[in-house]
Amino acid sequence: MNQVTFPVRIPVGHWAEIAITWLTDNFESAFDGVSKAVNLLLVNIDHFFNWVPWPIMIAVISGIGWLLAGKRTAIFTAISLFLLGSFNLWPEGMSTLALVTTSVFISVVLGLPLGILAAKNNKFDLFLRPILDGMQTIPSFVYLIPAIMLFGIGNVPGVMATVVFSLPPMVRLTNLGIRQVDAEVVEAGMAFGSTPWQLLMKIQLPLALPAIMTGVNQTVMMALSMVVVAAMIGAGGLGYKILYSIQRVNLAVGVEAGLGILFIAMVLDRILQGITKHQEKAIFKEQ
């Protein structure tokens, strides 16, 4: 192979190393705190999901599906979850659900205010845009390394990497949803003397809700797509099963765990879409 020489060598990688090292050195306690909080949340949700007896869990999730998306979704949910259990993957499934729930929860808590801010401030929007693009296009493996450096091995860096990947749609769709609200309706709110907070809570967020729910849905799907990657740095659940099956070239386990993830994804998608439709109906009851 030819040795190509460039006049300069820009050591970006080295700088990144320095930056991350500097962060870990100087903000260790902060990252520790975040790590503990996230872990606490995840562990509790995980314990809870695994503590609830499976028939009750299936009944509850199907019930929610019924309420929000109708009978067909409820039946679909019950069958899917039952199949998951029948593959002998119930605990792993619940762990994955806990991982996804935690990541999505954090993404929503961070993404909603960021989206609102971006909608209200064009400069912030412009600043945020390339960062969000980066978060989604840089292969997720790349930020596993800093995640490990900052949060160690285990579930927490897995959640963090998942949040990084699944946060952008939440921010984007919140931003878009608020910007899409009819300008004259917003003006009406202002003409009657709403404070910015009143405008947000009484007009903009309610009208942006369908878009925001679409954002949540996408965030959930992104999070699910990350479970295998997260397993590489120590997260458990179905992702770990798949990783295991790859390492052992065990097709049977791989297929079952893969189907398990698919079931969870389809159930969550159906239910969330149901909510979105429900919201749209409540707001624009045309049909």
Added chain:
Amino acid sequence: MKEDGTLFPSSSRLAEINSMENQDTKPKIECKGLWKIFGPNPTKIVNDWDDYKDLSKTELVKKTSCVVGVRNINLSVRTGEIFVIMGLSGSGKSTLLRCINLLHKPTAGSVVIDGEDITKLSTASLRNLRRQKIGMVFQHFALLPHRRVIDNVAYGLEVRGIDKNKRYEKAREMLELVGLQGWERQFPHELSGGMQQRVGLARALATNPEILLMDEAFSALDPLIRRQMQDEFIRLLKVVNKTIVFVTHDLHEALRIATKIAIMRAGVVEQIGTPAEIVLNPKTTYVAEFVKDLPKAKFVTAGDIMEPAEKWTMPVNSTVDQIINKMDIEGLWYAYVVDEHQRIKGVIDYRNLSNGNGKLREDMIEGSYPSKSQQTFLEELIKMAAKTSIPIAITDDSNRLVGVVTRERLLSTLSS
């Protein structure tokens, strides 16, 4: 009879009205040198307007990416007035209206409400002003689609922090006023366009604002309700002394409800005046073209064209000779006899008077005569004038003679 021949209302009478109004009421809303340019770097356009003034709208957009919303507007609206902004689509009516409550921030100039330049207000004071003083009806209704009708109407009260029972009570009252009782629980899209517009009206009225900004507020109503709204609703507002700025592109609507009209064209005000002034004395060819085919009889009132009362007035205690003398000088066939309070006692016919130094006798005074109020449209006067040759007495509420309209005056007005 003396032929006058000049166009009415006479300038002296207008001056009189103006000075009267000046004394009575201070301006409620004033726009001074108001500009609104949309686009990047709008102040440059204002400052260097001379460089741009010859460009057409499209040329201006091409060159600067800017659009002129309104340009150098000066106007003043008095308390209790219904000030109508009239013009074709795109002439800047809505833009001007939105500048008044600063939904559009003016590029230059000021908006003064009750003597205060509101472009200088803090955000909080501006919010208060909007909450307390100004209500707005939007051209495309701008109802909140996710809220029931009653919560739409109560919105202004809600953001003020009024508790639920009170604001619902008020909202119900307003819905009744616009004829929508029983629709409280519906969502806006379940209502017809006209009904939605009335919800918008009720919403603007609910906070009981001193100023109402109404953008084509009746445009979606069917003709019957529209007429009813124009007549009843506007009259109601006049009584409670609200100041209204009303945007329309319908000249007939403007003439029907306005106390003052501003005619706009391409972002500038072409003429401001009373409906009669606009119809009778258009200042520019554009305005003239606008009002050309108008049936004046429908929009000009007796008060706009009547002759001053003095010429026709005879005190009841005059001698017959005095009366004959005055009627000869003025060239009158008829005159009105009034008491010491200017109240009409009757009309006298020159031909029934016989020379003599005696007092006016009862039998010389005819008790029946044609009379109308100042607000009567010429249409009505014409009908009356066809039946009698006696000049029509224009009277106020206590039957005092304030002016006279002759057939000649009517004809000269209508034929001009």
